[in-house]
Amino acid sequence: MKKTIIEARNLYKEFGKNAVVKHINFTIAENEFVTFLGPSGCGKTTILRMIAGFEIPTSGQIFLYDKVINDIPAYLRPLNTVFQNYALFPHMDVFENIAFSMRIKKQEAKAIEAKVAELLEVVNLSGYEQRDIASLSGGQQQRVAIARALANDPKVLLLDEPLSALDLKMRKEMQIELKKIQREVKKTFIYVTHDQEEALTLSDKIIVLNHGEIQQSGTPIDIYNEPINTFVADFIGESNIIDGTMTKDFEVEFLGKRFLCVDKRPSLETDRVQVVIRPEDIEIGQCLEHTINGVVTSIVFKGVHYEIIVQCSESEYDFMIHTTDYHEINKHVGLDFGPDDIHIMKAG
Ligand SMILES: Nc1ncnc2c1ncn2[C@@H]1O[C@H](COP(=O)(O)OP(=O)(O)O)[C@@H](O)[C@H]1O
Numbered sequence: 472m473k474k475t476i477i478e479a480r481n482l483y484k485e486f487g488k489n490a491v492v493k494h495i496n497f498t499i500a501e502n503e504f505v506t507f508l509g510p511s512g513c514g515k516t517t518i519l520r521m522i523a524g525f526e527i528p529t530s531g532q533i534f535l536y537d538k539v540i541n542d543i544p545a546y547l548r549p550l551n552t553v554f555q556n557y558a559l560f561p562h563m564d565v566f567e568n569i570a571f572s573m574r575i576k577k578q579e580a581k582a583i584e585a586k587v588a589e590l591l592e593v594v595n596l597s598g599y600e601q602r603d604i605a606s607l608s609g610g611q612q613q614r615v616a617i618a619r620a621l622a623n624d625p626k627v628l629l630l631d632e633p634l635s636a637l638d639l640k641m642r643k644e645m646q647i648e649l650k651k652i653q654r655e656v657k658k659t660f661i662y663v664t665h666d667q668e669e670a671l672t673l674s675d676k677i678i679v680l681n682h683g684e685i686q687q688s689g690t691p692i693d694i695y696n697e698p699i700n701t702f703v704a705d706f707i708g709e710s711n712i713i714d715g716t717m718t719k720d721f722e723v724e725f726l727g728k729r730f731l732c733v734d735k736r737p738s739l740e741t742d743r744v745q746v747v748i749r750p751e752d753i754e755i756g757q758c759l760e761h762t763i764n765g766v767v768t769s770i771v772f773k774g775v776h777y778e779i780i781v782q783c784s785e786s787e788y789d790f791m792i793h794t795t796d797y798h799e800i801n802k803h804v805g806l807d808f809g810p811d812d813i814h815i816m817k818a819g
């Protein structure tokens with residue numbers, strides 16, 4: 472078991488009468504890459520700012536190792552933040568930007584030089600010491616900001632949507648770069664984004680938020696494969712979400728057909744459940760007695776797969792399917808699902 476470095480207990484924050492972080496609990500381990508993921512306004516930045524010390528919790532506690540740090544001012548916390556807008560000093564070159572905090576601490580020139588060189592290598596910008604900030608691309612500026620944030624050896628790096636100002640291609644490159652940097656410097660990264668794909672790519676652990684509440688936390692694979700409710704299923708990747716009924720364990724009925732599943736019946740007063748099926752988990756075949764039958768109404772090539780819409784004959788429910796097989800518009804098809812491909816949620 473890895474050692475916990477940051478922990479929140481019953482963390483609560485309101486602005487005026489507006490509760491934005493609602494009694495949440497989480498732990499973050501040393502050297503872990505943890506991402507807070509959720510839609511705009513769900514409280515991500517507020518959580519990060521409370522960890523950083525820029526915002527004081529209304530109640531609850533934040534721990535660094537086994538010490539409560541609620542009352543420790545930001546500049547005394549061994550943490551550093553990387554902002555979306557980089558916040559670099561435009562009138563200084565790359566070297567001076569990175570050296571800034573070490574100069575303030577009056578470190579020796581030799582030590583500063585060595586550290587800047589080391590950090591520039593980490594962020595893949597060796598040789599850029601004398602460059603003007605304005606002459607750098609967005610991605611390069613972000614790397615300088617990361618190097619600067621690492622200069623005083625924080626234990627934890629906090630990153631608030633740091634890639635969102637970059638174009639798509641640059642963003643993808645920086646995602647890979649960031650993961651590499653994190654492995655190399657062996658520090659805890661706490662990352663905030665509303666981009667589910669970014670969270671899946673980068674994280675050891677994802678904490679999914681909505682309206683200031685944690686919906687689910689786990690590895691990217693856990694969260695993608697076993698979403699705990701329809702919010703998570705819908706937010707992380709695309710999903711077909713269908714009303715169903717479950718009268719016993721391991722069998723669910725929806726759209727007039729019965730399917731085996733691997734879930735037990737949730738403990739509920741009603742038989743109603745919601746069924747979540749990922750687009751890539753649906754098999755398209757012939758119309759059969761046990762399949763859900765419908766008509767192909769749309770097919771779009773997406774690069775790796777086709778995205779196909781099949782409208783069910785009886786319910787008019789539209790299934791989205793991702794497959795590498797081509798199916799013509801207006802073709803009658805049957806949809807089938809393996810027990811593993813059916814995820815049962817409590818009805819929302
Ligand atoms: N200083 C503030 N004063 C009042 N309301 C705030 C303040 N900061 C954030 N909020 C509100 O708190 C909610 C959560 O904001 P934020 O943490 O920035 O969300 P996110 O980063 O997930 O988009 C929003 O409704 C926002 O308007």
Ligand SMILES: [Mg+2]
Binds near residue numbers: 515516517
């Ligand atoms: Mg934010």
